[in-house]
Amino acid sequence: MSEKFSFQVLAECSQTKARAGFFITPHGRVATPRFMPVGTLANVKTITTAQLGETGAQMVLANTYHLHLQPGEAIVAKAGGLHSFMQWHGPMLTDSGGFQVFSLSELRQVTDDGVTFRSPRDGQVINITPEKSIQIQNTLGADVIMAFDECPPYPASREVVEDATNRTYRWLERCIATHQRQDQALFGIVQGGVHLDLRAQAALEVAKLNLPGYAIGGVSVGEPPELIHQIVEATVPLLPREKPRYLMGVGTYREMAKAVAAGVDLFDCVIPTRLARHGAALVQQGDRWNLKNTRFREDFTPLDETCPCYTCQNFTRAYLCHLVRSREILAYTLLSIHNITELIRFTQRMREAILSDTFATEFAPWLTQSAPTDSSNS
Amino acid sequence: MSEKFSFQVLAECSQTKARAGFFITPHGRVATPRFMPVGTLANVKTITTAQLGETGAQMVLANTYHLHLQPGEAIVAKAGGLHSFMQWHGPMLTDSGGFQVFSLSELRQVTDDGVTFRSPRDGQVINITPEKSIQIQNTLGADVIMAFDECPPYPASREVVEDATNRTYRWLERCIATHQRQDQALFGIVQGGVHLDLRAQAALEVAKLNLPGYAIGGVSVGEPPELIHQIVEATVPLLPREKPRYLMGVGTYREMAKAVAAGVDLFDCVIPTRLARHGAALVQQGDRWNLKNTRFREDFTPLDETCPCYTCQNFTRAYLCHLVRSREILAYTLLSIHNITELIRFTQRMREAILSDTFATEFAPWLTQSAPTDSSNS
Ligand SMILES: [Zn+2]
Ligand SMILES: [Zn+2]
Numbered sequence: 001m002s003e004k005f006s007f008q009v010l011a012e013c014s015q016t017k018a019r020a021g022f023f024i025t026p027h028g029r030v031a032t033p034r035f036m037p038v039g040t041l042a043n044v045k046t047i048t049t050a051q052l053g054e055t056g057a058q059m060v061l062a063n064t065y066h067l068h069l070q071p072g073e074a075i076v077a078k079a080g081g082l083h084s085f086m087q088w089h090g091p092m093l094t095d096s097g098g099f100q101v102f103s104l105s106e107l108r109q110v111t112d113d114g115v116t117f118r119s120p121r122d123g124q125v126i127n128i129t130p131e132k133s134i135q136i137q138n139t140l141g142a143d144v145i146m147a148f149d150e151c152p153p154y155p156a157s158r159e160v161v162e163d164a165t166n167r168t169y170r171w172l173e174r175c176i177a178t179h180q181r182q183d184q185a186l187f188g189i190v191q192g193g194v195h196l197d198l199r200a201q202a203a204l205e206v207a208k209l210n211l212p213g214y215a216i217g218g219v220s221v222g223e224p225p226e227l228i229h230q231i232v233e234a235t236v237p238l239l240p241r242e243k244p245r246y247l248m249g250v251g252t253y254r255e256m257a258k259a260v261a262a263g264v265d266l267f268d269c270v271i272p273t274r275l276a277r278h279g280a281a282l283v284q285q286g287d288r289w290n291l292k293n294t295r296f297r298e299d300f301t302p303l304d305e306t307c308p309c310y311t312c313q314n315f316t317r318a319y320l321c322h323l324v325r326s327r328e329i330l331a332y333t334l335l336s337i338h339n340i341t342e343l344i345r346f347t348q349r350m351r352e353a354i355l356s357d358t359f360a361t362e363f364a365p366w367l368t369q370s371a372p373t374d375s376s377n378s
Numbered sequence: 379m380s381e382k383f384s385f386q387v388l389a390e391c392s393q394t395k396a397r398a399g400f401f402i403t404p405h406g407r408v409a410t411p412r413f414m415p416v417g418t419l420a421n422v423k424t425i426t427t428a429q430l431g432e433t434g435a436q437m438v439l440a441n442t443y444h445l446h447l448q449p450g451e452a453i454v455a456k457a458g459g460l461h462s463f464m465q466w467h468g469p470m471l472t473d474s475g476g477f478q479v480f481s482l483s484e485l486r487q488v489t490d491d492g493v494t495f496r497s498p499r500d501g502q503v504i505n506i507t508p509e510k511s512i513q514i515q516n517t518l519g520a521d522v523i524m525a526f527d528e529c530p531p532y533p534a535s536r537e538v539v540e541d542a543t544n545r546t547y548r549w550l551e552r553c554i555a556t557h558q559r560q561d562q563a564l565f566g567i568v569q570g571g572v573h574l575d576l577r578a579q580a581a582l583e584v585a586k587l588n589l590p591g592y593a594i595g596g597v598s599v600g601e602p603p604e605l606i607h608q609i610v611e612a613t614v615p616l617l618p619r620e621k622p623r624y625l626m627g628v629g630t631y632r633e634m635a636k637a638v639a640a641g642v643d644l645f646d647c648v649i650p651t652r653l654a655r656h657g658a659a660l661v662q663q664g665d666r667w668n669l670k671n672t673r674f675r676e677d678f679t680p681l682d683e684t685c686p687c688y689t690c691q692n693f694t695r696a697y698l699c700h701l702v703r704s705r706e707i708l709a710y711t712l713l714s715i716h717n718i719t720e721l722i723r724f725t726q727r728m729r730e731a732i733l734s735d736t737f738a739t740e741f742a743p744w745l746t747q748s749a750p751t752d753s754s755n756s
Contacts, residue, residue, distance in 0.1 A: 041700070041701075041704045041706055042697075042700065043701060043706055043708045045706065045707060045708070046707045046708060046711070047708070048429075048688070048708065048711065048712070049692070050688065050692075051426075070700065070703060070704055071675065071696070071699075071700040071703070075675060075676060075696060075700070078676060078678065078696075079678055079694065079696060079697070085694075085696075085697055085700075086697065087692045087693060087697075297449065297453060298453060298456060300456065300457055310426070310428065314427070314428075314465045315465060316457065316463075318449070318453060318456075318457060318463075319420075319457070319463055319464065319465075321449075322419070322420065322448065322449040322453070322463075323419075323421060325448060325449070326419045326448050328419055328421055328423065329423060329424045329707055329710065329711075330421045330423070330424060330425070330426065332707065333424070333426065333707075333711070334426070
């Protein structure tokens, strides 16, 4: 790991594998475990970076695939890089585009060289290779960049998943060979679908490469939550203790709690802004409220009296209900602010519990119950 | 005028009828001349009240018609009134609903009693009378409330306009008789279409009623800007000097400058937020830029280097271009912040010029040229 990056484990839970730490980057440190909001197109949908800062956000994501198509990495570089372009001065992470190439684009052709696909934006045929993904991410300039990986769908045959997992490893070697910037940390990604032996094999191979961080990819693609728990528990113990671990695309309470208990440090998910755009608020204990509901019409209390966010400090459920019913865009802004704050607070509470070694008891309801997870009603 | 309201003229232009003053309300004072942003449904579209405060907004409008339909004035009253419901702690004004009843609703039936129309929201048949409009506005609780008026369309026959103007006067007497709250100021509205003699007659009649403020209504309904200038110049001299004058629905540079020169103090218009939702920025000298234009793709300067708004202080034209091209909602938020700030600054600059008696020279280009106004490309 370059000297510009380090990971400090401050405390470990005595009963689970949870740990609390700091991930140090050139743009500041990230207190882990931590939820990272997603700013797909160099903005977190409907909120300003000033509002984003007030949610407690530390590290923010952006999407290589989307930014390559619009405005293109060259413009971002001319602006002085992603931090300067979108005016987020804290740590940033770009994904590799792999997930989007496989989930969003049509007419894909996958070879060992890379992926050719048709842009859903203008029909243009685009080729992305591991080298190209890294070059784009080097140009965008986030603190953490991700290896270009092949994400098999769920369900998929074992053969398809095995091929994707092996190709992802060969691509990772090419990503490492291409990566140049010392002020960026390249994280490797473990694939393997829902096949725990493939996950374990991939984790062992990737772990040998002495990367500054490791991610578990290819989850949250439609599989039952129970399988996410199994994948995490089969993979994390094989990744080095002294490096940050990132579970990609997961932002539901139970899955984050179980992953933290297994030793995961970082999470991202579009769920808080997506729910907001559907008029829904995330509230304590994983409930989701549709603010359009008539029960909120005359409810003059805040969404959550304990929440420090701008929305809860200023507005009532009745006002949010009115905005949602009026289809006012401000509803999405105020709900995004709350939902992001709420998920970050959830990971912060886990961190504080780990530091005081009360995690296993305080979060026991999340770790032991097998009741339906909050992802079931998404 | 109730003791809770007063209007102080601080300075008058030596060459025009422009004046600078303060309009004092129970929720604070408004430095005039001043542009007032419109918060139709108890929010200024796409921005929070915290962001609105940073634009320099002092008095903010809301629409009685829209709020009566959703959420209904009873809910706003239970929330503690409009200020509390939307968390705007400065002065507020509600319109009477007259303009919307005549411009938005179908199946209108107008009698001397009032207007019956079908709600575009749910088809419900609604009756609004002068008494009802005032009761709704008393319930909403803005600082300034407006008389219920009949707005004839443009063009309309002289007979139609004359009937509407006379009916508006009779309705005003009923509004005055109904109005109860001493902490709200009821403004009268002068109608008369584009007929200057009808305008003058209405102004003389309304001015006799010793109201706390007077508005010129029924303009900006499609007539050429030149007619707005003529209407303002024929009406304003007949309204009392010691009361605030409000030109309703006007927010274009030239029309505001000419109206200020005639002695108008207050303006409102949805133009800054509407333009923002079309990806357009208002810039100095009344230009409108479509940020989608390719000329902004690599323009890394702010919209306006002299503008103190959050958008100009933080983001480039290239970033705004990217957001508009990506159809990101944040574009509308950032452009609304700038556009509102820009129109308020324009009225602030006029105020400062009046105070230093440089208005007639500094704003001469707006007052003398007959070049196309900026409303021509709306
Ligand atoms: Zn909140
Ligand atoms: Zn600005």
